Amino acid sequence: MTSTSISVVEQVPALDAIAVLDALRSAFTELGRGNAAQPPQTVTLLPGGGDVILYQGQLGATYSVKVSPYLPQTDGSAVVTAWTILLDTATGRPELLVDAAGLTVERTSATSALAVDLLARPDAATLAIIGSGAQARAHLRYARAVREFTDVRMFSRSLTQADAPEGVKVAASAAQAVSGADVVLLCTSAGEALIDAASLPPGTVITSISTNVARAHEIDPAALPALDVYGDYRPTVVRSAGEMVIAAERGDWTAEQLRGDLPELLTGACPPPSGTRPVFFRSIGMGLEDLAIARLILEH
């Protein structure tokens, strides 16, 4: 009864950073050209509590849907999983079922690095990373694939030099880590500002990721007007990024002030950074990213 023509991948294999970056670059370019689809996610409530979020995507001859249930257990804990299924749009047949949890760290950090590649100075050499978990370490790996960083600082409250990745100096504070940095990667699950983004020199690129914390943000919403603000995908980032939602509510900033997103940057449909302000890039995460990386796994 079990077929071998559909691959089931429960453990995401080690992926080549350059290949992942290329896959994302291609996916966002196709999205900018109208050859890919990123429909809104759908949330379905389960009668016993919990919910299932479905994230769909299409890219070339591949359609994908990620099924991510949030399942409260009787002991008060919750199980959260995510599985992505790829279908070939020529045949309508499934090709791959992959545990998407392992894709999340890869796609999130590679997306931040793609933004760095598109927004940072070519000679950017000093990197600051705030956070020291799996996201921070993956961000480091992907960032090193887009720029030759000669000075890398990392800060988190728990990090000691012994636990730091190779070639990384542990900073005494977030402020010390970002001082003089060309690129700042915020890789935390913070629900409040970690650094004073508006005070950084013009051209400094700051990236920020999403967490499940409601209205989560890693910079002060009030800083947005002083920054060149970019996001991963315009239709979703302005509705979901905590600092953007809060700044818009307060009347400090509007969605029209988003300077561009990755599809626009890759197809020349938005302006590059002004050079007069720090650059802020915020990602939410998209089904299309999972699709692009899952396709790489399939080819693997």
Next chain:
Amino acid sequence: MTSTSISVVEQVPALDAIAVLDALRSAFTELGRGNAAQPPQTVTLLPGGGDVILYQGQLGATYSVKVSPYLPQTDGSAVVTAWTILLDTATGRPELLVDAAGLTVERTSATSALAVDLLARPDAATLAIIGSGAQARAHLRYARAVREFTDVRMFSRSLTQADAPEGVKVAASAAQAVSGADVVLLCTSAGEALIDAASLPPGTVITSISTNVARAHEIDPAALPALDVYGDYRPTVVRSAGEMVIAAERGDWTAEQLRGDLPELLTGACPPPSGTRPVFFRSIGMGLEDLAIARLILEH
């Protein structure tokens, strides 16, 4: 990379009719009790043309989503497939990926037979089937599991006695087939009325299935007021069944006149047939039915 803990089933195995009927009876009962979920389907348009319909369901500790793409090809044809994935809601892990195309005939015919079991006289002995394709033959198999039919007639324009199933008499017309029948199973892809339902004796049970034809119907919409009308699931059947939609548009019938559905019949939440009119049962098909049968395959 390929795991054996997730079953991939590309060919639906032969299923025991009694087990399938029990699984559906249990699923509709749980739906009636609020322990199962049948969310509305979602349609996503693909940028290159075509679409994907997602059908979700939850039943006890199982969540399912059926992914059904409609994929136009360059030669003018279209590929339509359907794959159902089951997840265990205790662990959030997928348990089964099954080609749902093979489930459709099973679940449709077993649902009609479940309705016959709930609506027809216990001593119903004469069965008429209109249509002679896969649906008609599967309907026969499931109907025989709920009543002791001693006289079975089948009619379709193309059917000869040599091609008829065992123990089945080929009728010369639809009218001849249904004359004196206790149960009439309409199993065609007709877009118009096949029989004069309102003229059949009180208590005769007529079942009717769905096709892809727009506003498809197997009986005259004008007959509805003269019938005890039931459906598989109230929220979907009154919106989708061609004869109900047309009759409502003409002002001949309203959704409130639907006497009951399967969850209501199984939990005593609607009246039984009046005994004074013929009984009409219309099914649309539901993700929950696929789920119930896929779960059987998993246990297989």
